[in-house]
Amino acid sequence: MSCLFCKIVDGTILSTAIYQDELCYAFADIHPMAPVHVLIVPREHIGSMLELTAGDKDLMGHLAIAASQIAAQQGLTNGYRVVINTGEDGGQTVEHLHLHLLGRRNLGWPPG
Ligand code: 5GP
Numbered sequence: 001m002s003c004l005f006c007k008i009v010d011g012t013i014l015s016t017a018i019y020q021d022e023l024c025y026a027f028a029d030i031h032p033m034a035p036v037h038v039l040i041v042p043r044e045h046i047g048s049m050l051e052l053t054a055g056d057k058d059l060m061g062h063l064a065i066a067a068s069q070i071a072a073q074q075g076l077t078n079g080y081r082v083v084i085n086t087g088e089d090g091g092q093t094v095e096h097l098h099l100h101l102l103g104r105r106n107l108g109w110p111p112g
């Protein structure tokens with residue numbers, strides 16, 4: 001199994017855990033783009049949003065709720081951003097679906 005985030009989920013590659021439950025694992029991004037930069041990944045390998053089907057509805061809802069709970073835990077009461085880079089045009093570099101949770105600074109819009 002060669003997927004970087006699968007190795008992080010199973011502990012083969014070390015990471016700084018932020019949150020975990022039966023369906024997902026959240027950890028600190030190694031190159032933070034904001035004072036809070038957490039990656040939230042499903043334990044199950046899904047390459048990207050390009051692969052989603054209707055059967056992933058509950059899982060994706062779970063990831064969104066996990067992001068909101070982590071944001072609350074991190075004290076991001078002034079707001080935050082959740083990003084899912086997808087595929088080549090979306091700038092995705094790790095092919096295991098992940099949510100970026102970014103916060104504690106004004107992030108600006110639109111993205112570059
Ligand atoms: P993407 O560009 O695919 O949306 O995001 C991949 C993210 O994974 C990047 O923000 C990058 O910094 C992060 N990342 C890549 N390799 C590692 C790693 O080994 N450990 C951790 N914690 N984050 C990583």
Ligand code: ZN
Pocket residue numbers: 003004005006007044045046095096
């Ligand atoms: Zn994977």
